[in-house]
Amino acid sequence: MILHHFLLDQVAVAYVIDDGIALVCSDISFSIEPGELVAIVGKNGSGKSTLARVLAGLLPISRGTMIKSPEALHSTQIIMQNPDAQIIGDTVYEDICFGLENHCIASADMPIRARKALSAVGLLPFMHVQVDKLSGGQKQLLCIASALAIDADVLIFDESTAMLDPRSRMEIIEVIQSLHKEGRTVLWVTQLLEEIGHFQRVIALHEGKISFDGTPSAFFYQLNDDDETPCEKLQLIPPYPVLVVNELHRAGMMLVEQPVLMSQLKEVIIKQCLSI
Numbered sequence: 001m002i003l004h005h006f007l008l009d010q011v012a013v014a015y016v017i018d019d020g021i022a023l024v025c026s027d028i029s030f031s032i033e034p035g036e037l038v039a040i041v042g043k044n045g046s047g048k049s050t051l052a053r054v055l056a057g058l059l060p061i062s063r064g065t066m067i068k069s070p071e072a073l074h075s076t077q078i079i080m081q082n083p084d085a086q087i088i089g090d091t092v093y094e095d096i097c098f099g100l101e102n103h104c105i106a107s108a109d110m111p112i113r114a115r116k117a118l119s120a121v122g123l124l125p126f127m128h129v130q131v132d133k134l135s136g137g138q139k140q141l142l143c144i145a146s147a148l149a150i151d152a153d154v155l156i157f158d159e160s161t162a163m164l165d166p167r168s169r170m171e172i173i174e175v176i177q178s179l180h181k182e183g184r185t186v187l188w189v190t191q192l193l194e195e196i197g198h199f200q201r202v203i204a205l206h207e208g209k210i211s212f213d214g215t216p217s218a219f220f221y222q223l224n225d226d227d228e229t230p231c232e233k234l235q236l237i238p239p240y241p242v243l244v245v246n247e248l249h250r251a252g253m254m255l256v257e258q259p260v261l262m263s264q265l266k267e268v269i270i271k272q273c274l275s276i
């Protein structure tokens with residue numbers, strides 16, 4: 001029997017506003033299984049952060065049902081867009097320890113956990129630095145390290161690398177892939193479509209509803225030439241490798257595979273050229 005981490009059925013979410021309530025998500029039904037690596041995409045205001053907060057237990061649902069596994073209930077960490085809203089300690093180390101204390105981790109284990117987590121995000125040299133001396137991107141890395149130190153089963157990243165440069169962002173995605181290999185469940189909210197090739201599954205939101213749930217290649221490619229892809233339907237711009245494939249296609253060169261990442265595009269072109 002599969003125990004879902006999250007099982008949502010016809011979920012709706014509303015905010016209380018001045019003149020009533022605003023329904024921002026509706027008809028949301030999906031499940032997340034343990035160990036999944038999922039990207040959540042959509043335009044600004046499509047409901048990604050709202051959904052992330054619901055899954056993290058920070059927002060109640062207004063309608064429908066949501067069932068969580070015990071792990072998802074007790075061991076989910078969300079890393080949000082704004083690092084200042086999540087940092088409490090005066091120094092990097094104190095901030096990590098604050099989260100560890102909240103999770104009843106023994107004091108003796110704290111230094112080793114903090115070092116391991118800070119190493120994973122490249123912040124070990126900053127361990128005893130005052131938090132207000134960190135850049136915005138370094139603060140985001142600290143929030144990620146705090147979640148890693150706690151050893152959460154489910155990690156939800158809500159555009160938490162938005163302030164990082166491309167190299168640091170790639171390094172975080174590599175950290176996330178290794179956490180996934182260890183069995184962790186990762187939900188990654190992003191606006192950057194070039195990132196989603198690193199994920200197994202894409203959930204796309206449009207106006208608070210799920211408009212797509214499937215693989216990255218199914219999001220960017222369509223079997224029939226005349227059909228719009230799920231990505232095009234959302235009026236989002238696909239990443240560069242997909243644009244290259246589409247241009248080659250128009251020029252008469254059909255690729256047998258559907259690359260999403262640059263490394264995949266390179267492999268496909270080499271394979272195809274060698275077979276001519």
Ligand SMILES: Nc1ncnc2c1ncn2[C@@H]1O[C@H](COP(=O)(O)OP(=O)(O)OP(=O)(O)O)[C@@H](O)[C@H]1O
Nearest residue numbers: 015017022024042043044045046047048049050051
């Ligand atoms: N606290 C709130 N009160 C009222 N409305 C809200 C609140 N937070 C978000 N909303 C509204 O809910 C809708 C979805 O917002 P949400 O932040 O979930 O979208 P998003 O896809 O994460 O957007 P972005 O990519 O811009 O961060 C938007 O219309 C937004 O204005």
